[in-house]
Amino acid sequence: MKSKLxxxxxxxxxxxxxxxxxxxxxxxxxxxxxxxxxxxLDLQAQLEERDAQIAALRAAGSSSEELARITAERDKLAAMxxxxxxxxxxxxxxxxxxxxDALAELAAANPDLMTYxxxxxxxxxxxxxxxxxxxTTVRPEAAATLNRLAGVLxxxxxxxxxxxxxxxxxxxxxxxxxxxxxxxxxxxxxxxxAIAVMRVLLRSNIAxxxxxxxxxxxxxxxxxxxxxxxxxxxxxxxxxxxxSRSPQVPAAAAPAPMAQPAPxxxxxxxxxxxxxxxx
Numbered sequence: 001m002k003s004k005l006x007x008x009x010x011x012x013x014x015x016x017x018x019x020x021x022x023x024x025x026x027x028x029x030x031x032x033x034x035x036x037x038x039x040x041l042d043l044q045a046q047l048e049e050r051d052a053q054i055a056a057l058r059a060a061g062s063s064s065e066e067l068a069r070i071t072a073e074r075d076k077l078a079a080m081x082x083x084x085x086x087x088x089x090x091x092x093x094x095x096x097x098x099x100x101d102a103l104a105e106l107a108a109a110n111p112d113l114m115t116y117x118x119x120x121x122x123x124x125x126x127x128x129x130x131x132x133x134x135x136t137t138v139r140p141e142a143a144a145t146l147n148r149l150a151g152v153l154x155x156x157x158x159x160x161x162x163x164x165x166x167x168x169x170x171x172x173x174x175x176x177x178x179x180x181x182x183x184x185x186x187x188x189x190x191x192x193x194a195i196a197v198m199r200v201l202l203r204s205n206i207a208x209x210x211x212x213x214x215x216x217x218x219x220x221x222x223x224x225x226x227x228x229x230x231x232x233x234x235x236x237x238x239x240x241x242x243x244s245r246s247p248q249v250p251a252a253a254a255p256a257p258m259a260q261p262a263p264x265x266x267x268x269x270x271x272x273x274x275x276x277x278x279x
Contacts, residue, residue, distance in 0.1 A: 036084065037241050040084045040085055041241070043080055043081040044081060044214070044216075045214075046077050047074065047077045047081055047219075048214065048216065050070060050074035050077060051074065051216075051217070052187070054071060054074060055187075057070060095161070098157050099152070099155065099240075100121070102152045102155070102157075103116050103123060103152060104116050106123075106152060112129055113125065113129050113130065113145055114126065121161075121240045122237055122239045123149065123238040124235050124237050125142070125235060125237075125238070126234070126235060127168075127193060127235055127236060128231055128234055129142060130142040130197070131193060134174075134176055134179050136183075136189070136192035136195070138196050146197065146201060146204065147200070147204050149201070150200075150201050150204030151204075153201070153206055153240075154204075154206060160242065160243055161240040161241060161242060162210045162211070162212070162242075162243040163201070163206065163211045163238060163239070164211075164212050164238070164239040165195075165197055165198050165211065165214070165237070165239075166213075166214045166215070166216060166236065166237045166239070167189075167191055167192070167193040167197075167213075167214070167215045167216065168215075168216050168217070168220055168235050169189055169190045169217055169218050169229075169233065169234055170225050170229025170230045170234050171233075172225075172228065172229040174186060174188075186217040186218050187215055187217040190215035191213065192215070193215075193236055194213040194214060194215055195213050197236050197238070198213050210243070218233070221233045
């Protein structure tokens with residue numbers, strides 16, 4: 001009896017020590033992943049700044065020497081960002097399996113609207129099905145799916161993660177006069193679409209302090225643009241980013257109520273834009 005008890009105690013001590021080691025490794029990986037995410041976000045912000053500077057210099061007709069210098073800086077930042085993103089993918093995400101599975105299941109149930117990148121912990125929304133043509137108005141059917149996404153993002157497993165929404169367009173310029181007045185250019189359109197998705201999630205009880213938005217315009221393509229742009233490049237990406245804040249668990253654990261989509265803006269006078277050009 002005594003020998004049996006000794007063996008059980010030894011096994012318990014081994015399991016406890018193994019658990020501590022495993023937990024420390026998980027914590028170390030999480031800390032490294034958070035640091036890598038911070039580097040990626042910082043480089044993205046710097047790249048956005050250089051893209052804005054280049055657009056302003058071109059609009060002002062500045063000297064080719066100044067434009068070449070900023071462009072060289074932009075290219076260097078783009079290379080650094082690509083390497084940082086590669087390293088981040090190698091680390092993999094630290095999303096809990098239950099959370100990752102829930103996101104994958106939601107994407108699989110809505111394949112036309114969204115995809116899920118497990119390696120990056122990222123949901124990608126396809127703009128052509130998320131928004132009305134050339135606008136930032138979320139379609140009702142897309143808003144309904146975003147409500148279900150909010151339910152996943154409000155789960156206990158998701159609370160340690162902040163939510164970063166990034167809008168993208170193709171390279172087709174905004175030409176419709178009404179849209180140019182609203183958004184000015186692809187920067188405004190991409191940021192406006194990220195904000196529109198954020199507002200749907202906000203109405204679904206996602207804590208505002210968990211969310212940030214950004215617009216990349218046409219400057220981060222994932223596919224080659226043709227004469228009419230690329231459907232793949234028109235997208236909104238939703239990243240789950242490890243938070244350095246103390247998680248704020250919502251008071252209500254019940255499923256989020258269905259948000260009512262914002263009313264569509266008045267249709268401007270004149271013919272609607274051609275779907276192929278969409279802007």
